[in-house]
Amino acid sequence: MEDFITFFSFQDPNIRYVVAGSILIAVSSAIVGCFTFLKKKALVGDAVAHSVLPGICLSFILTGTKNPIYIIIGAFVTGWISLILIDYITRFSKIKEDTAIGLILSVFFGIGVLLLTMIQHNGNASQTGLDSFLFGKAAALVGYDLLIFSIISIILLLAVILFFKEFTLISFDENFAKSIGFPVKRLELVLTTLTVLAVVTGIQAVGVVLMAAMLITPSAAAKFWTNKLNIMLILAAVFAAFSSISGAFISFTSPSMPTGPWIVMVISIIALTSFFFAPRHGILYNIIKQRSIKKRILHENILKLFYQLGERENDFNASRSIDNILEKRTIKLGALKPGLRHLTKQGFLSKNKNFWTLTTEGKTKGQRIVKLHRLWEVYLTKYLRIAPDHVHEDADNIEHFLTPELEKRLENLLNYPESDPHSSAIPYDQITS
Amino acid sequence: MIVNVENPVLEIHDLTVTYSRKPVLWGVDLTLPKGSLVGIIGPNGAGKSTLIKAAMDLIPKSSGWVEIFGEDLKKVRKKISYVPQRESVDWDFPASVRDVVVMGRYADIGLFKRPRKADYEAADYALKQVKLSEFSNRQISQLSGGQQQRVFLARALAQQADLYFMDEPFAGVDAATEKAIINILKQMSEQGKTVVVVHHDLQTVTKYFDWLVQLNTRLVASGPIEQVFTQELLQETYGGKLTLLSDVSTLMHTQQLPVRDKT
Ligand SMILES: Nc1ncnc2c1ncn2[C@@H]1O[C@H](COP(=O)(O)OP(=O)(O)OP(=O)(O)O)[C@@H](O)[C@H]1O
Ligand SMILES: [Mg+2]
Numbered sequence: 001m002e003d004f005i006t007f008f009s010f011q012d013p014n015i016r017y018v019v020a021g022s023i024l025i026a027v028s029s030a031i032v033g034c035f036t037f038l039k040k041k042a043l044v045g046d047a048v049a050h051s052v053l054p055g056i057c058l059s060f061i062l063t064g065t066k067n068p069i070y071i072i073i074g075a076f077v078t079g080w081i082s083l084i085l086i087d088y089i090t091r092f093s094k095i096k097e098d099t100a101i102g103l104i105l106s107v108f109f110g111i112g113v114l115l116l117t118m119i120q121h122n123g124n125a126s127q128t129g130l131d132s133f134l135f136g137k138a139a140a141l142v143g144y145d146l147l148i149f150s151i152i153s154i155i156l157l158l159a160v161i162l163f164f165k166e167f168t169l170i171s172f173d174e175n176f177a178k179s180i181g182f183p184v185k186r187l188e189l190v191l192t193t194l195t196v197l198a199v200v201t202g203i204q205a206v207g208v209v210l211m212a213a214m215l216i217t218p219s220a221a222a223k224f225w226t227n228k229l230n231i232m233l234i235l236a237a238v239f240a241a242f243s244s245i246s247g248a249f250i251s252f253t254s255p256s257m258p259t260g261p262w263i264v265m266v267i268s269i270i271a272l273t274s275f276f277f278a279p280r281h282g283i284l285y286n287i288i289k290q291r292s293i294k295k296r297i298l299h300e301n302i303l304k305l306f307y308q309l310g311e312r313e314n315d316f317n318a319s320r321s322i323d324n325i326l327e328k329r330t331i332k333l334g335a336l337k338p339g340l341r342h343l344t345k346q347g348f349l350s351k352n353k354n355f356w357t358l359t360t361e362g363k364t365k366g367q368r369i370v371k372l373h374r375l376w377e378v379y380l381t382k383y384l385r386i387a388p389d390h391v392h393e394d395a396d397n398i399e400h401f402l403t404p405e406l407e408k409r410l411e412n413l414l415n416y417p418e419s420d421p422h423s424s425a426i427p428y429d430q431i432t433s
Numbered sequence: 434m435i436v437n438v439e440n441p442v443l444e445i446h447d448l449t450v451t452y453s454r455k456p457v458l459w460g461v462d463l464t465l466p467k468g469s470l471v472g473i474i475g476p477n478g479a480g481k482s483t484l485i486k487a488a489m490d491l492i493p494k495s496s497g498w499v500e501i502f503g504e505d506l507k508k509v510r511k512k513i514s515y516v517p518q519r520e521s522v523d524w525d526f527p528a529s530v531r532d533v534v535v536m537g538r539y540a541d542i543g544l545f546k547r548p549r550k551a552d553y554e555a556a557d558y559a560l561k562q563v564k565l566s567e568f569s570n571r572q573i574s575q576l577s578g579g580q581q582q583r584v585f586l587a588r589a590l591a592q593q594a595d596l597y598f599m600d601e602p603f604a605g606v607d608a609a610t611e612k613a614i615i616n617i618l619k620q621m622s623e624q625g626k627t628v629v630v631v632h633h634d635l636q637t638v639t640k641y642f643d644w645l646v647q648l649n650t651r652l653v654a655s656g657p658i659e660q661v662f663t664q665e666l667l668q669e670t671y672g673g674k675l676t677l678l679s680d681v682s683t684l685m686h687t688q689q690l691p692v693r694d695k696t
Binding site: 040163165168169178180181183227228229 | 522526545588
């Protein structure tokens with residue numbers, strides 16, 4: 001708790017800078033990542049992230065310092081070389097893009113790890129901390145380094161704002177962009193450069209191994225919640241900021257914890273949550289929707305039963321007990337009882353002791369379902385030439401989904417037939433003139 | 434049978450296109466008259482889409498050149514509109530109908546500038562023409578196939594071009610929508626615009642178009658519909674007569690032979 005207060009009061013300027021820096025970095029890579037994601041280039045992002053490691057090591061070996069400028073240049077160069085190689089392999093050989101990406105990724109990362117081991121064995125005093133590029137170390141983000149990386153992040157953000165319209169177009173419809181004479185090749189070059197830069201800065205926070213997650217996961221999570229691109233960008237930024245604060249806090253409380261994995265952990269939890277709970281796309285939403293459809297079917301079936309019983313006895317106002325209902329059709333008691341309760345509450349049935357009666361509205365509704373059922377049976381036998389004894393099941397389902405518009409079309413097409421294939425009369429609304 | 438015209442809107446000369454050395458268009462020479470409604474027909478894989486893409490310079494040519502309005506394509510791009518096949522984009526992209534239609538104005542707006550109010554009004558007008566006004570704020574992922582096709586058409590209309598290339602605008606569209614679209618296309622051609630449409634339904638060819646291009650890797654026919662919509666030419670386009678050509682084409686592919694020397 002004490003840690004929590006010290007951290008979030010941001011009294012300590014050090015904490016302030018580290019947090020501000022890592023938020024900036026995470027947000028900028030998430031924003032650039034949105035377009036990487038929409039262009040379906042997630043794997044490419046991963047390849048670049050792994051391919052910057054040899055560059056970092058080489059620039060350290062050559063210069064002997066950890067000056068961020070050299071590190072960035074080194075990382076940038078090998079990151080780009082990997083992209084060019086992937087492009088070259090896919091274009092001039094039969095190897096598919098995903099295979100080429102896997103190949104380049106492992107070769108470059110392998111070389112990177114090799115160089116890293118070499119540096120560590122040399123026992124150079126200033127080498128300590130170079131391995132933080134593997135898993136990231138936001139806490140090391142101070143002074144000059146912080147300044148440089150923050151500047152790059154701000155440049156990235158500004159670039160995306162400037163190119164927003166252009167990036168959107170080339171992500172959605174590249175051929176159209178070409179057809180109106182947009183310099184698509186150059187725009188792609190800019191976007192790729194931004195992606196590489198985002199990776200190079202991002203690895204400060206989360207490290208090489210998990211950088212792809214930092215690039216893609218925020219946008220993947222955001223996509224669940226919205227269908228608007230600008231909102232998706234904002235959400236991705238918020239998710240990224242939140243997870244990098246959490247990561248920084250965790251590694252503040254226990255300094256042995258690497259920041260990167262925790263940031264990625266938090267953003268992954270956000271993504272998983274979105275996957276389950278987001279409206280329209282989320283799994284939970286779909287489950288709830290399925291449930292409510294099931295309930296509607298149940299309610300309509302009960303009203304239909306009441307109507308059919310009324311039809312049989314030629315008395316729509318009779319009161320009926322649960323046993324009366326079950327005798328016509330078996331419905332699980334566990335579902336029937338709440339169904340009756342709901343329909344009573346909604347005014348489609350009225351209840352007296354343990355007996356229920358159709359109200360006028362209930363009768364209309366039940367009648368419509370019966371009508372649709374029988375019309376659909378006629379349609380199937382007449383137009384699709386399905387045997388009359390096969391149409392009932394299908395109609396039992398479709399009757400719940402026909403919209404008023406389809407209902408009209410069905411009536412007109414069949415020209416208001418009098419009875420269904422089993423010679424039951426089709427009940428139409430009484431036309432009051 | 435290839436009919437040529439004076440002062441063509443589009444002139445294609447000796448066009449050959451290959452995909453990894455497999456020729457998919459071979460020595461195509463053709464001219465199209467201004468203000469015509471042109472149908473391009475041919476079996477699957479005949480190179481219809483490729484022809485349009487090559488004309489728009491979206492894919493590299495192995496040989497040949499294309500002139501539009503008597504000029505190089507680069508100079509007249511703003512007067513040309515391209516409607517890709519509907520499946521060529523991911524409709525799950527986060528954008529609204531209006532966002533997509535306003536893209537038709539991007540050539541006019543230029544780089545780095547935001548769409549102006551006038552551009553949105555042009556987009557809204559185009560949406561009205563294709564009867565999608567009430568869908569303007571709908572997300573494109575929530576449209577039916579026919580509605581998506583109309584969004585693409587609206588985007589093209591918003592471009593206010595003089596020459597239109599449309600790749601299968603009737604694919605997956607119901608009869609009523611097809612009728613609405615063809616009426617719009619006919620209006621455009623009456624206004625002197627040239628509309629080139631890749632089409633699949635031979636039943637409607639004579640009803641829709643006044644000029645017909647028949648394609649099967651090579652150009653089989655190009656001319657006024659009454660002259661080229663003949664049994665014999667259709668047989669040549671769709672019949673088995675070209676199997677030899679496709680065998681040769683496969684051979685060149687497997688042996689990695691060059692179709693034309695670029696030297
Ligand atoms: N990007 C590509 N790489 C390799 N081959 C391609 C590519 N695009 C098209 N092809 C091949 O080129 C040939 C012509 O393709 P095209 O798309 O032009 O045919 P189409 O006439 O439009 O067919 P459809 O009626 O199916 O749309 C086909 O054999 C196709 O397999
Ligand atoms: Mg095609």
